[in-house]
Amino acid sequence: MAEAVDFFNKTSEPPGFQVKCDKINEFCRDHRTCRDIPIVLVTSGGTTVPLEGNTVRFIDNFSIGTRGSASAEYFLDQGYAVIFLHRARSLQPFARHLPQTHLLDILQIQPDGCLQVREEESQKIAKVVERYHSVMREGRLLLVDFTSLGDYLHLLRATSRILNPLGKRAILYLAAAVSDFYIPVDKMPEHKIQSSNGPLQLSLELVPKMLEALVKHWLQEAYIVSFKLETNPDLLIGKARQALNKYGHQLVIGNILTTRKHSVVMVTQNGEESIQLNSGEITAGVEIETKIVENIVTRYNKFCEEQSH
Ligand code: 9Z3
Secondary structure: OHHHHHHHHHOOOOOOHHHHHHHHHHHHHHHHHHOOOOEEEEEEOEOEEEOOOOOOOEEOOOOOOHHHHHHHHHHHHOOOEEEEEEEOOOOOOOHHHOOOOOHHHHEEEOOOOOEEEOHHHHHHHHHHHHHHHHHHHOOOEEEEEEOEHHHHHHHHHHHHHHHHHHHHHEEEEEOOEOOOEEOOHHHOOOOOOOHHHOOOOOOOEEOOOHHHHHHHHHOOOOEEEEEEEEOOHHHHHHHHHHHHHHHOOOEEEEEEHHHOOOEEEEEEOOEEEEEEOOHHHHHOOOOHHHHHHHHHHHHHHHHHHHHHO
16 A cells, blocks of 8 residues: 555646546536436556656557447446546547548538538448437546556546545446556656667566555445456466455456457356357457446446345
8 A cells, every 4th residue: 555655656647637637526426416326437448658757658558448438338328427537549438439540531521511421321420429429418428538557547546536425336447458567757767768878678667556545445335347357368267366355346357368359257256257259249240348237237236235235
């Protein structure tokens, strides 16, 4: 815990931190007073690890936020409210369905100068736009972005503390791919590293395990779901169980890098349950996140019932 405090003391808050916190506060206040639906904090995308104070270079990872953005949509479909804490420019709920690379190809200019979406695409896009506007009208989705590891952790702590008074109505779904290693500010050069100094050797330190602080101090009654990512299947369940035992939260979802889009394992104190897509579902374009979210909703309802007895 002391290491976590030290990390926050040494790492500056992200740009616009107070404005973001005010928006999160307002969103949660509205939900506390006017509605009785769970709020899910979904984290999504990778974190950068800066190598320089005035950052030119950074270390990044593969995550583009497919898991987080798809899951956020399915939580919204369940009627929940969602705070979507995501890496800037990674995938976002609803917007992810718009063609990212050939956006200009699907637009046409009409003789009267108005812009129109090509007919082949327009029905699909209209549905997405309708779903997006409907959740925004209902005030059920808040988008908050981060870039670096420090930004992410400051926002995670602040949001968790804001959610804490909601008790078990808060759910955490930690799908972001968060770096385990970083360079503390006091060990980082202020200016751009010069190649004229020769080959570069880096020394990275371990990021303090924030799940401990989160479960014990920031959000004590919430339903907390973390993810464990491995590349070696032999390690997955053991590592997931280790995290569960160490932090004492409700659920760890294990996934392997290469199979994560069609296979995950839900690990709890009571056992393991695997969730898979079969070949028919894969061909039909079913997303595994729909099954993951349905499974969590069942578990969460049971958790709430047990807590109220
Ligand atoms: C995950 O395991 C996510 O499922 C993925 C999703 C990052 C694999 P994509 O964005 O990928 O859909 O391409 N997230 C958590 C990864 C992580 O950093 N977990 C830490 C660990 O494994 C613990 S919280 O040690």
